Each structure stands twice: as C-alpha cells, then as structure tokens.
Amino acid sequence: MQAITDIGQAEIRAGGRRIFLNPSFLAMSRIGTPEDIVGAFVTVHGGHYPEHQISDVEVMRSIQARCFADMVVTAAKVVxxxxxxxxxxxxxVCSVTPKGKLSYRxxxxxxxxxxxxxxxxxxxxVVGDQPQEAASKGEGEYSGKFDARSFVxxxxxxxxxxESDAWxxxxxxFRAAMSAKYPPKEAAKIPTEQHYDEAMDWAEKMFALDAQRNGLH
Structure with missing residues (x-):
C-alpha cells in the first residue's frame, strides 16, 4: 500500500515497515548524471518500446522483453x-541478463x-504535477538532461x-512555491533555465506516448 501526497512524496507499508519516499532534487541526482535522469524518465514511461509493430514476431518479442527488463530495473533504481x-x-533484486531478459528476485x-x-x-x-493546459507553452525542444542543481x-x-532544504x-x-511567490503577472521576472521549459513540453509528449503504449507491458 502507498499513501501518496500531492507533492510527490509517498509512504510504503510493507512487511510491517513504513518506508518514506521523497523524490527530491537530491533523490533525482542519485539516479545518475543529468543525462541519466532523463534516460530513466524515458525508460520508466515506456519510451524505448518500438513505435511500430515489427513483422518478425520473435524479434518483436525479444525487443519487448528487453524494454520491459530495462523498465523494471530502472523503476527499482528510481524507487x-x-x-x-x-x-x-x-x-x-533485478538485473538485465546478457540475453536482454529480466532476472528478478x-x-x-x-x-x-x-x-x-x-x-x-x-x-x-523531474517535471512536477500540473494541469495539462498549464504545461502547453509551445513546441519546445527535447532536452537531453535534467540538472537538479539549477533548480536548487x-x-x-x-x-x-x-541549500539543504532546497535539495x-x-x-x-518547487513549482508551487515559485508560483505562489511569483503570480502569473510577475512570472516573467523569474530567471528560468531554457531546458526547464523544454522539459515541460517534452514530458507532455512522453506522457501521451506512454498512454498509447499501456498495452505493451
């Protein structure tokens, strides 16, 4: 069972234990490099599954098995x-075998x-929770990295x-606090990072892609 808060924190109750999870900037940095963090986001949302059906059934199964294995291993790493x-x-405990399949205890x-x-x-x-319409700020560009330090x-x-509280x-x-301090009319005064806006647009595309692929895993 998980009790999930509106800022992303969660509590797992399993085996008589109560375990607190906080997807903080510090936690995201533990995933790896700024590029690794984006890669993890893509992987857990099914972004590496093939977009089109492959005619060779065995090849398709092999690719899907590898994608699922990577998804599970990455998901465990994020948690x-x-x-x-x-x-x-x-x-x-899980890993990907040399043959690209999931080894899971x-x-x-x-x-x-x-x-x-x-x-x-x-x-x-990485993205923050927000209404769909609030995220649509234009086309944007794909950002290949997420640098938590800039937001800290x-x-x-x-x-x-x-700095410790910010991490x-x-x-x-973070977004809720910034919005509270800088209402929409003052938002232009906030010095933002270009990759932040890019990440917002890209993430919405990822969520839409994931919704189309729910049946794959």
Missing part, C-alpha cells in the same frame, strides 16, 4: 533513489506497483531557502 533505507526486501511489492510508483516519483521529481540554486536565490524539495513543491 531506491527516493529512499535512504535499503529497499531490496521491498522491491526485490521478488520483493514484497509486485513489479507493476514498482513501475507505477517509479513513474509517480520521477514525474514529481533558483530556490536558494528566489525562495530564501537554505529536499520535489519539482512539484
């Missing part, structure tokens, strides 16, 4: 990054829950937060 405790008992949570939880965490950690520094400079913010809480 673990959001927690200070060792979660192997809860999320299990189950934990207390089923794989489907791990994927769903990872999508929730990384969305609130914006929080320190414009929200008067300490513990989720993107959802």
């Amino acid at each position: 673990q990054a959001a927690c200070d405790d060792d979660l192997r008992q809860v999320i299990g 189950p934990g207390l949570l089923p794989v489907s829950h791990i994927i769903q939880l990872a999508r929730h965490l990384i969305r609130h950690g 520094y914006l929080a320190v400079a414009h929200l008067g937060m300490s 513990n913010m989720t993107m959802t809480s």
Whole structure:
C-alpha cells in the first residue's frame, strides 16, 4: 500500500515497515548524471518500446522483453533513489541478463506497483504535477538532461531557502512555491533555465506516448 501526497512524496507499508519516499532534487541526482535522469524518465514511461509493430514476431518479442527488463530495473533504481533505507526486501533484486531478459528476485511489492510508483516519483521529481493546459507553452525542444542543481540554486536565490532544504524539495513543491511567490503577472521576472521549459513540453509528449503504449507491458 502507498499513501501518496500531492507533492510527490509517498509512504510504503510493507512487511510491517513504513518506508518514506521523497523524490527530491537530491533523490533525482542519485539516479545518475543529468543525462541519466532523463534516460530513466524515458525508460520508466515506456519510451524505448518500438513505435511500430515489427513483422518478425520473435524479434518483436525479444525487443519487448528487453524494454520491459530495462523498465523494471530502472523503476527499482528510481524507487531506491527516493529512499535512504535499503529497499531490496521491498522491491526485490533485478538485473538485465546478457540475453536482454529480466532476472528478478521478488520483493514484497509486485513489479507493476514498482513501475507505477517509479513513474509517480520521477514525474514529481523531474517535471512536477500540473494541469495539462498549464504545461502547453509551445513546441519546445527535447532536452537531453535534467540538472537538479539549477533548480536548487533558483530556490536558494528566489525562495530564501537554505541549500539543504532546497535539495529536499520535489519539482512539484518547487513549482508551487515559485508560483505562489511569483503570480502569473510577475512570472516573467523569474530567471528560468531554457531546458526547464523544454522539459515541460517534452514530458507532455512522453506522457501521451506512454498512454498509447499501456498495452505493451
């Protein structure tokens, strides 16, 4: 069972344990480099599944098996990054075999829950939760990296937060705080990063793509 808050934090209750998850900027940085974070976002949302059906059934199955294996391994990594405790008992231990298939030792949570939880965490950690219409700011361009430090520094400079507190913010809480301090009429005064707007547009495209691929995994 997961109790999920509106800023992206979650609590897992499994095996008699209550485990707190926070998809903070610090947690997102644990996933890897700025490029790794974007790669993880794409992977857990099914972005590497083929867009078109491949005529060779065996090849198609092999590709789908590899994509699913990568998705599960990445999802487990995202969930673990959001927690200070060792979660192997809860999320299990998984890896991708040399043949591109999933090697999995189950934990207390089923794989489907791990994927769903990872999508929730990384969305609130990288993009932030927002109404659909608020995200549509134009075409934008794909951004291949997510640098959490830039948002931490914006929080320190414009929200008067300490650096440690800023690192513990989720993107959802960061955006809410910035919107509260800088209403729409004053939004132009906020010095933003170009890749932030690009990420917003790109993420919406990823969510739409994922919705079309729900049947693949």
